[in-house]
Amino acid sequence: MEFTFDNNIPIYIQLLEYMKIYLISGVFKCGERLPSVREFATTFKVNPNTMQKALSELESMKLIYTERTNGKYVTKDNKLIEKLKDEYAVSLAMSYFQGMKKIGLGKADSIKYLEGIEE
Amino acid sequence: MDLLEIKNLTKSFDNKKILKGINLKINSGKIVGLLGKNGAGKSTLIKIINDLLIPDSGKVLFEGKEIGVYSKEHISYLPERTYLDKSMKVNDVINFFSDFYKDFDKKRAYALLKKLDLDADSRIIKMSKGMQEKLQLILVMSRDASLYVLDEPLSGVDPATRDYILDTILSNFKEGASIIISTHLISDVERILDDVVFIDNGKIVLSSSADELRKKEKASIDEVFRRMFKC
Numbered sequence: 091m092e093f094t095f096d097n098n099i100p101i102y103i104q105l106l107e108y109m110k111i112y113l114i115s116g117v118f119k120c121g122e123r124l125p126s127v128r129e130f131a132t133t134f135k136v137n138p139n140t141m142q143k144a145l146s147e148l149e150s151m152k153l154i155y156t157e158r159t160n161g162k163y164v165t166k167d168n169k170l171i172e173k174l175k176d177e178y179a180v181s182l183a184m185s186y187f188q189g190m191k192k193i194g195l196g197k198a199d200s201i202k203y204l205e206g207i208e209e
Numbered sequence: 210m211d212l213l214e215i216k217n218l219t220k221s222f223d224n225k226k227i228l229k230g231i232n233l234k235i236n237s238g239k240i241v242g243l244l245g246k247n248g249a250g251k252s253t254l255i256k257i258i259n260d261l262l263i264p265d266s267g268k269v270l271f272e273g274k275e276i277g278v279y280s281k282e283h284i285s286y287l288p289e290r291t292y293l294d295k296s297m298k299v300n301d302v303i304n305f306f307s308d309f310y311k312d313f314d315k316k317r318a319y320a321l322l323k324k325l326d327l328d329a330d331s332r333i334i335k336m337s338k339g340m341q342e343k344l345q346l347i348l349v350m351s352r353d354a355s356l357y358v359l360d361e362p363l364s365g366v367d368p369a370t371r372d373y374i375l376d377t378i379l380s381n382f383k384e385g386a387s388i389i390i391s392t393h394l395i396s397d398v399e400r401i402l403d404d405v406v407f408i409d410n411g412k413i414v415l416s417s418s419a420d421e422l423r424k425k426e427k428a429s430i431d432e433v434f435r436r437m438f439k440c
Contacts, residue, residue: 095400097429100420132380135372137240137401140420 093134101136105144108134113153113164114175124154124162210273212237212356212387213258218267220253227253229411231267235387237355240401242419242430243391245408246438251391252289254408255360258389259286271356282311285354289361291345295334299327299344306348317381318351339370346374350381357388363397371397396431405430409438 095104112118124130127145131138145162148154153170156162165171190200211234218231227250235241245251256262258269260276271280293302299322307313322329325343333341346362359378363371379401382388392398399405405422407415415422415437419430426433 097396097399097431098423098427100423101400102420128380128384132376135376135379135401137379137403138384139238139240139403140401 095136101140102143102147105134105136105141106147109144109148110153110174110178113148113171114178118164120164120168120171121166122164123160124164126161211235211270212272214268214270214273215254215258216268216270218254218257218269219265220257220262221265227411228257228264231408231411231413233406233413233416235356235389237387238385239403240388240390241404241406242395242398242402243389243406243408244393244395244430244434245391246393249408250411251408252360255286255358255389255391258358259284283355285310285349285352285357287346287349287357287359287362289364291341293333293341293345295341296332298332299329302333302344302348303329306351310352312353314351314353318347321347321351321377321381339366342366343370343373346377350377353383353386355383355386357382357386359388359390361392362390363392363394375401395434396429399430402430407434407437 093108095101118124124145125133127138127142130145131141134141145154149156149162152167153165153174154162155165186204187197187200190196190203195203213233213235215231215233218228219226220228231250231254243251243254253262257264258276260281269276271284274280297305303315303318306318307315319329322344325340325347327336327340327344333344336344349357349359357378362374362378366374375398378388378390390398390402399419402419405415405417405419406413417425422430422433428436
């Protein structure tokens, strides 16, 4: 997969977004060991320091944790991941409604459009 | 102690002042972009760091010691143009580097060559210019240096090669080492940079963390550069 980055936004924030999606979608599962910083950096083609910064942010959000010398793991607390998923879904829904509002459609109409879309 | 410290460096050619008092410190573990227009003084500065030019005044200290044999043992330098003896075979150059530099990792060099499908028995003269440049990069990145100084590693290459070069740099530099990359192709490299140093007209005009600059100016490094040096 190719990762694209917007040079106008700090790279670690964009990495954080990619990582959140990985956690939400279960690419890395609860309690699973994560690849090393360097491996991640190679995958995303970014500077290891930047990757480290993104992982530190995830750690401060308690979504991942470090086991002394063993490396980093995804939190064992599934509730945290569920909460993250919920927040993410809300923000996606918000941006959808905001977009619809710009073209003059209210919530009820917007929902109708949603229902009309085949999955 | 700083990995590299540059103090009041000046250099003139004939009567033209190329470097007008450069002061710069580089810490360990950082990827630093040395960014400037053509003729800003980037290559002159880099050549002084590598002891290939003698400054008129000022000093360059590497791990607190003046530039010389010690610094050359620990700084891996990619010049703007390849200096390889074209009559040599790839194998010869690898042995040459391995004899020359204690920190040269032959295994890594061969692994990287293999990835490129480059036959180690072929003569350099028979290789395309692009291949020769890749070989030079492999040699430079196969050293376990404390500092890698890369002078315009991306100029004149196609986008696929650009990816290859950035990838090779990122996956091979020694952990904890620093990299200085000089370039005027900012948008291609800015995402791997920790810090940026803008050089113009022989002076350092800006020195900042890349992300802080992005946040402060709400723009990419490339954009900040364009605004600052608009012709």
